[in-house]
Amino acid sequence: MKKKWQESDISALIEEFEQLLFKNNMGIATEEENCRLSELIKIKEVRAWYYKIRDRYPNAQFKIECEPKRRQMKRIVASIVSLLLFCVLLYAIHLVTKDPTPARKSEHGFYGTPLKDLVTKASKQYGKTIVLDQPQIGDIPVSGGFEFESDIRLDDFLYNSTYPYDLRYYTDSLGVIHISY
Structure with missing residues (x-):
């Protein structure tokens, strides 16, 4: 669902985008600022404005697809959990398929x-x-x-x-x- 922007909102977003673009062009933008830059470029009006002025910022480099850190952390946690589940599955398969005799047979094996x-x-x-x-x-x-x-x-x-x-x-x-x- 696309959000409808007011004219005043768009001008504020464009101004914020241009400040972040300037920092990015100079190479002094932080990772959070680069992510915000990537979020702003997704807005149709900001993207149209960027294509008009992009020649002013030849050194600007930012990813169009920048994910917030929270989403990245969720992926990392999900990867760790899936890896642990995989290890548990392997161990269960090992227990099911292993030889039922003990690893070291004693010559006398009576219990209880x-x-x-x-x-x-x-x-x-x-x-x-x-x-x-x-x-x-x-x-x-x-x-x-x-x-x-x-x-x-x-x-x-x-x-x-x-x-x-x-x-x-x-x-x-x-x-x-x-x-x-």
Whole structure:
């Protein structure tokens, strides 16, 4: 929607334009003044007047399309936000397409089983009696990254099930293995 200008408004705009054009021609205009110059040249009457007198200002250089800084800042912010969204999208794609196995496979990978269940399995597997000296030890969910397997040695099993939880194990004179704090 074009604005209708009064004759007095047009003469004031032309006067302002000529002052800014003079500064621009001399090379002393600021960036804001150059932007205002670009805004004024968009007015039909000012542009017609400029084409009549442009020979007086041969060194005048200004952009016809000068955006206000606020609009430029909006573009910068929009670019940063879109870049962040792109990074989030790439990370989401990475999470969806990555191999579901952990980056470093441990040879034993069992999580969350209570220690008393593992001790029961180990007792049956190795034919040894394994006793938990304190009953609350049996409720510890084993998440140290091991699984009771048939090919694991008894010493390795005992070490893996006690070391991460600051437990100790020992064998008494009858051959019973005790696990305690």
